[in-house]
Amino acid sequence: MNMQILDYEIAFTPLIPQQLLLILALIALAFTTLALWRRLPGWALRGLALCLVLGALAQPVIRQEDREYLSNIVFVVVDKTESQSVDIRPEQIAQGVAALRAEIGTLEGFETRLVEVENDPGVADDGSMMLGALAKAASEVATNRIAGALLVTDGQIHDAPALDSFPAPVHVLLTGQKTDWDRRLVITNAPAFAIVGEPVTLQLRVEDQGAVPAAVQGMAHLSISVDGGPAQEFDVETGRQFELPLTLPHGGANVLQFTVRTEAGELTDRNNAAVLSINGVRDRLRVLLVSGEPHAGERTWRNLLKSDSAVDLVHFTILRSPDKQDGVPVRELSLIAFPTRELFLEKIDEFDLIIFDRYRRRGILPNRYMQNVADYVRRGGAVLVASGPAFGGTESIARTPLNSILPAAPTARVIEKGFVPRISDLGQRHPVTESLDDFAPRPVAEDGTPGWGRWLRLIETVAPEGQTVMTGADDKPLLVLDRVDEGRIAMLMSDHAWLWSRGFEGGGPQLELLRRLAHWTMKEPELEEERLSGTVEGDAITVTRRSLTQEQADITVTGPDGSARPLETSEVSPGRWVGRFKGEENGLYRLSDGDMEAVVAIGPTAPREFEQTMADLSRLQPVMAATGGGSLRLEDYATPQLRQVREGRTAAGRGWLGVTPRNAYIATDIRQTPALPAWLLLVLVAGVMVAAWRWEGR
Structure with a gap:
């Protein structure tokens, strides 16, 4: 609002330099003083004449300005960050801002500048940057127009140093209610890595804030789940840090979700949950490799397992069967005895994987031991069978109690001819064999033949119960995978995988295939056939x-605010569907397809906005004290009263807040008129001098 007002003032525009005018004034003063001292008649008139001459030289003018008075600006800074979206605060904000704008509108010469502060979705955890927003808005207008600032907030700001000074009172209108209370979960210490199977200790605390009802004081209900699995329930004491031992179930990323039950009356449940991703590291993967006889591919297995420094390999090769009679005394043999009882009865559960490489029945492992291996798999162990020609004969391990867990049975036929291993339709979708063509030395041929070398032997099997992911000669099963209760078993129906490592006909991805096989049997999450996962990059x-x-x-996404929405996915490769969406706010997002669940988090699961949810003035007190501002609770004063106060006076009182009128203006036109015309000055000077002469003549 602008007002046009005329203003007058007397100014001087000397005809001579000011220094010379000052010298003449001193000379005139000296002569007048001398005349007074000597008591000369007419000294006063002569002094007056000199003053009139000096006045004429100073040339007084009447300056006339056309002034356009500018409106006084009052900033209304509204906190619309996430913490202001809980309970009745949105209604309080809407009503309070409307009342403030109406009040400012009744003050003549005042203008409202509304500044709304929201969370930046591009910043992981920025918090409430209110004072920075006020400083930025104030820098865009002249300082002498700012009459005050009104902050509508819960007081939980995170940029207190952003406002060094402010030329007018800064007031706070506090949202929330005196009866507000909230409960939050705080993870004070958690490792980034932990050893699989060994306890890891987390430090947690459940905090209560505000006016906590007596019915829920003291105890909280905590649930913990790993990778979206069944939750474990605990009752914990609030306000006290406690240690929680957990054991990671697998290697790789273990997503741990912690949830405190939401009680009635809480401000928000956004700070009742937390998600941690702890990378599980296997201390030493213990692998037992039993080679039934020396052969060209035996070193392939050994090189693969020994190349990983995290693998603790126990390898036995049966060189001399018990029934062999060659006359060599046992004491002269340099080989150690096969500790069958110790390995297959007493310490079998210490191994993560058992590999039978071309093993045949020779009486070394009796049926009791093989039955123990089958039980070991059902309890969660893993077995990989790399078959040789003996698998189809009378010495086959399929004729032992191990047969109860084998997914395929031999027919006693061994196919001795060259063939190129092919990935089955199911294998194109299975993580063990998907995209294995990318590791081939040559691209896939036009007829679909993979670009790797042939194998020359296949043990025929029938009625596979598991998943046939690779086929060999005559489209017979080559690689079969299966789950048995809690464990897993893999069968490779050929002992010629080593031909790839030797570069036969170009070779092939033998090490990659065997690595995936070993990791699948050890339940690495990245190689799970059925898996729902999410990754976050920014928002x-x-x-x-x-x-x-x-x-x-069909994926359902549940946001931090509890709202659910479907997510469209598209098949980007066989067996892999991908969907993308943008997270609109920081917090925990739950993913579900009806059978499986997963969780991801943008920023912290309990954002900075929800660390402290109680309305509090402590962070704004220094700003109010420095500017003379005050505060009111919107709960008590839904319509705050505004008053005009002079600068330096008290700017707040009971139920009212003050704004300072600044009277800022701009001059649109300036006109100057001589105070006395030149002829009038001449007449006055002449008249005074004549009067002085006449006075002396008397």
């Missing part, structure tokens, strides 16, 4: 659903 979330089925995955 973009990519959801991946892996499945062996042909059906499109």
